[in-house]
Amino acid sequence: ALHEVPDVSVPRYVRVNTLKLDVDSALLELQKNFSVQKDNLLPELLILPPGTDLHDHPLVKDGSIFMQGKASSMAAPALSPQPGWEVVGHPIDGSEVIDACAAPGNKTIHLAALMRRKGKIIACELKKERVKRLKDTIKLSGASSSDIQVLNEDFLNLNPKDPSYSKVNAILLDPSCSGSGTAASRLDHLLPSKAGGQDTDMERLNKLATFQRKALQHALLFPALERIVYSTCSISQIENEDVIKSVLPIAKSYGFELAKPFPEWQCRGLPVFEGSECLVRTDPAKHGEGFFIALFARKDAISSKCS
Numbered sequence: 001a002l003h004e005v006p007d008v009s010v011p012r013y014v015r016v017n018t019l020k021l022d023v024d025s026a027l028l029e030l031q032k033n034f035s036v037q038k039d040n041l042l043p044e045l046l047i048l049p050p051g052t053d054l055h056d057h058p059l060v061k062d063g064s065i066f067m068q069g070k071a072s073s074m075a076a077p078a079l080s081p082q083p084g085w086e087v088v089g090h091p092i093d094g095s096e097v098i099d100a101c102a103a104p105g106n107k108t109i110h111l112a113a114l115m116r117r118k119g120k121i122i123a124c125e126l127k128k129e130r131v132k133r134l135k136d137t138i139k140l141s142g143a144s145s146s147d148i149q150v151l152n153e154d155f156l157n158l159n160p161k162d163p164s165y166s167k168v169n170a171i172l173l174d175p176s177c178s179g180s181g182t183a184a185s186r187l188d189h190l191l192p193s194k195a196g197g198q199d200t201d202m203e204r205l206n207k208l209a210t211f212q213r214k215a216l217q218h219a220l221l222f223p224a225l226e227r228i229v230y231s232t233c234s235i236s237q238i239e240n241e242d243v244i245k246s247v248l249p250i251a252k253s254y255g256f257e258l259a260k261p262f263p264e265w266q267c268r269g270l271p272v273f274e275g276s277e278c279l280v281r282t283d284p285a286k287h288g289e290g291f292f293i294a295l296f297a298r299k300d301a302i303s304s305k306c307s
């Protein structure tokens with residue numbers, strides 16, 4: 001399959017699952033066979049040479065490490081809802097978090113690791129067949145059902161006024177997107193051309209963006225919310241900056257501002273509205289994956305606002 005074509009230009013990243021193994025032990029183990037470095041942005045991320053094949057490695061098979069790119073590993077740490085949140089990898093102790101679009105669960109279990117069993121995650125997934133993958137990922141990670149509650153639901157149907165969500169103070173929204181930032185999608189041009197062409201692609205993007213906006217607006221309705229991360233693995237402005245720009249006035253009316261996660265990260269949002277420098281982008285050519293992160297935080301819980 002195309003998505004299995006190894007990308008030889010960017011390093012192989014692995015995220016150490018600190019629910020099962022500490023970073024230094026993983027480093028020592030991997031160094032027996034590979035040249036490995038620690039990432040300078042995310043403490044739980046290790047960097048191996050491009051093209052390193054780890055699919056059958058014992059640490060992958062037992063869930064001690066997950067093959068997760070740097071870009072997608074930035075979403076969960078961006079959510080950290082404590083004061084001093086911009087400290088990368090700051091634990092999210094004691095929080096109640098909804099992962100709104102959770103399967104296959106890579107970010108769910110990353111959140112669980114950052115929360116060090118001191119909070120609760122509600123992992124919501126619409127598609128029944130994907131809930132199975134989500135549960136498998138959670139099982140492999142070693143997180144328990146008291147750490148993560150799985151819901152097979154439409155996030156848009158969760159009632160923010162339901163008392164069971166009254167303590168939810170953070171939401172990770174990583175909705176379905178075009179995937180145009182992923183290696184598989186960037187190899188699409190190698191496939192026989194699809195019927196429809198540009199118009200169809202545009203329709204698809206607009207349809208996705210409509211859902212993305214709706215989901216983001218829904219997330220804003222949870223009463224105890226302090227932070228929301230919105231992320232996609234798309235490079236399209238329509239699914240990224242345009243979604244944020246259109247929801248920002250509504251977010252502001254609920255007392256939220258855009259905040260700036262990873263202030264030292266150079267690659268920021270496209271300059272299409274005031275405050276877009278708060279947004280995080282990754283460049284497929286440089287970082288292996290095209291990814292987008294926006295962080296909304298309640299005004300009183302924010303130290304460096306952008307807009």
Ligand code: SAM
Binds near residue numbers: 100102106127153
């Ligand atoms: N966050 C995941 C991870 O890191 O492993 C990837 C999430 S994937 C981009 C989006 C997921 O959202 C898909 O599994 C899709 O089935 C699910 N989804 C789409 N619409 C949804 C909805 N209305 N409510 C809940 N989940 C939804």
